[in-house]
Amino acid sequence: MKLRFWGTRGSIPTPGETTVRYGGNTPCVEVRLSPEHLIIMDAGTGLRGLGEELIATGESVKSFIVITHPHWDHIQGFPFFKPAFISGNEFTIVGPESKQVTLRQMISDLMNKVYFPIQLNELKAKVDFHPVKEETIPIFDAQLKTCYVNHPAFAVGYRIDWQGQSLVYISDNEPFDLGITKQMKNVDKVIVEKYLQSKGDPNQRIFDFARDADVLIHDTTYTPDEYVNYVGWGHSHYLFSLKVADEAKVKKLVLFHHHQSRPDEKVDEILETCREEIRRRSYSFECIAAAEGMVLEW
Ligand SMILES: [Zn+2]
Numbered sequence: 334m335k336l337r338f339w340g341t342r343g344s345i346p347t348p349g350e351t352t353v354r355y356g357g358n359t360p361c362v363e364v365r366l367s368p369e370h371l372i373i374m375d376a377g378t379g380l381r382g383l384g385e386e387l388i389a390t391g392e393s394v395k396s397f398i399v400i401t402h403p404h405w406d407h408i409q410g411f412p413f414f415k416p417a418f419i420s421g422n423e424f425t426i427v428g429p430e431s432k433q434v435t436l437r438q439m440i441s442d443l444m445n446k447v448y449f450p451i452q453l454n455e456l457k458a459k460v461d462f463h464p465v466k467e468e469t470i471p472i473f474d475a476q477l478k479t480c481y482v483n484h485p486a487f488a489v490g491y492r493i494d495w496q497g498q499s500l501v502y503i504s505d506n507e508p509f510d511l512g513i514t515k516q517m518k519n520v521d522k523v524i525v526e527k528y529l530q531s532k533g534d535p536n537q538r539i540f541d542f543a544r545d546a547d548v549l550i551h552d553t554t555y556t557p558d559e560y561v562n563y564v565g566w567g568h569s570h571y572l573f574s575l576k577v578a579d580e581a582k583v584k585k586l587v588l589f590h591h592h593q594s595r596p597d598e599k600v601d602e603i604l605e606t607c608r609e610e611i612r613r614r615s616y617s618f619e620c621i622a623a624a625e626g627m628v629l630e631w
Contacts, residue, residue: 334364334365334366334493334495334498334500334547334548334630334631335364335365335628335629335630336362336363336364336365336500336548336628336629336630337362337363337365337383337626337627337628338356338361338362338363338379338623338624338625338626338627338628339358339361339362339363339379339380339382339383339625340356340358340359340360340361340362340375340377340378340379340380340410340625341355341356341358341360341379341589341590341591341623341624341625342355342356342357342358342359342360342377342406342590342591342593343359343360343406343504343505343552343554343568343590343591343592343593344359344406344592344593345359345405345406345593346358346359346378347593351596351597352596352597353597354597354600354624355591355597355600355622355623355624355625356379356624356625356626357625358377358378358379358381358382358410358625359375359377359378359379359405359406359407359409359410360374360375360377360379360401360406360407360504360589360590361373361374361375361376361377361378361379361380361383361410362374362375362379362502362550363383364493364500366473366474366475366493366495370473370474370475371394371396371397372396372397372399372472372473372475372477372493373396373397373398373399374399374401374491374502374504374550375399375400375401375407375408375502375504376398376400376407376408376409376410376411376414376426377406377407377408377409377410378406378409378410378413379410379625380398380410380411380413380414381410381413381414381415383414384410384413384414384415384416384417385415387415387416388415388416388419393419393421393422394416394422394423394424395422395423395424396423396424396425397424397425397426397427397472397473397477398411398424398425398426398427399427399428399477399491400426400427400428400429400436401428401429401482401488401489401490401491401502401503401504401505402428402429402484402486402487402488402489402505403428403434403439404486404488404505407504407505408439408440408443409443411440411443411444412443412444412449412451416458417456417457417458417460418451418456418457418458419457419458420457420458421458422457422458422459423458423459423460423461424458424459424460424461425460425461425462425463426440426460426461426462426463427463427464427465427470427472427477428463428464428465428489429464429465429466429479429487429488429489430464430487431486431487431521435462435464436462436463436464437453437462440453440460440462441453441454465479465489466479467479467480467481467489467527472493473495474495474496475493475494475495475496476493476494476495477491477492477493478491478492478493478494478542479491479492480492480503480538480539480542481521481523481524481527481528481538482503482505482506482524482539483506483507483508483509483520483524483528483567484505484506484507484520484567484568485519485520485566485567486519486520486521487520487521487524488505488506488567490502490503490504490506490539490542491503492542492543492546498547498631499545499546499547499548500546500547500548500550501542501543501546501548501549501550501551501581501583502550503539503543503549503550503551503552503577504550504552504589504590505552505567505568505590506539506551506552506567506568506569507552507564507565507566507567507568507569508536508569508573508576509528509535509536509539510535511529511535513564513565515529517565519565519567520567536576536577536580537580539577539581540577540580540581541581542581543577543578543581543583544581544582545581545582545583546581546583546584547583547584547585547631548583548584548585548587548629548631549577549578549581549583549585549586549587550587550589550623551569551574551577551578551586551587551588551589552568552569552574552589552590553569553570553571553574553588553589553590553591553603553622554568554569554570554590554591554592555568555569555570555571555592556570556571556603557570557571557572559592568590571588571603571606571607572610574586574588574607575607575610575611575614575616575620578616578618578620579614579616579618582617582618583618584618584619585618585619585620585621585629586607586618586619586620586621587620587621587622587623587629588600588603588604588607588620588621588622588623589623591622591623600622601622603622604620604621604622607620608620
């Protein structure tokens with residue numbers, strides 16, 4: 334499996350000299366099972382650059398665009414994804430939908446002519462939609478599995494299993510606390526009820542989902558100090574990311590969804606603190622921070 338990070342930033346693009354190394358584009362990860370089997374995780378603003386590169390190859394593209402949830406930072410790149418404007422290309426957009434708005438409608442609304450000059454039905458590529466709940470679907474010769482996560486409205490994490498290799502992508506997720514979970518109103522009832530069934534730690538479902546993954550990409554928006562002011566916003570602090578990685582016994586943790594106000598040297602500090610914690614607690618996984626342009630291959 335080969336990954337390339339095109340967008341690592343949470344919430345809003347953050348161009349500028351303080352974010353040059355880790356990047357300012359919002360979530361988008363290119364996953365290659367083979368040169369022709371492409372799965373794109375999230376359609377944040379990083380998707381634009383990936384589109385440019387796909388166009389440069391001059392070859393037609395048939396791929397899956399897998400979306401965790403329809404918040405702006407995870408879909409905003411799609412209207413600027415040039416391969417969707419070219420006939421002969423084919424895309425299947427996979428993602429959760431709410432009771433009120435279908436997956437197709439979410440993307441269509443994004444390109445409503447009030448906000449964008451070209452509408453979804455004017456795209457030249459073939460674009461299909463595959464709404465998901467918690468399930469496993471075949472995708473190329475891999476299995477794509479979904480898991481509900483703790484994020485406002487409705488969001489999922491994804492796991493790809495392919496030829497004995499595995500990747501888990503949980504871009505936006507907050508630790509479930511049993512006491513808080515009972516009163517949660519901003520997350521879909523279906524998800525809350527699923528987690529309340531858990532006897533022990535309600536996050537056990539997440540640990541099980543990420544079990545033994547080669548690579549876990551996990552939300553690390555906050556420091557633990559910051560997090561206390563943002564409980565319920567749907568994001569994690571780095572100690573929780575480390576806990577998920579340890580409980581799931583993954584091989585490598587990738588800190589992801591960097592806070593929009595975090596300059597590069599502060600991401601460095603978080604990474605260094607995480608590595609110290611790993612040494613102190615004798616955890617066995619490796620930890621890196623996602624950076625735009627970074628490639629992982631195994
Ligand atoms: Zn996000």
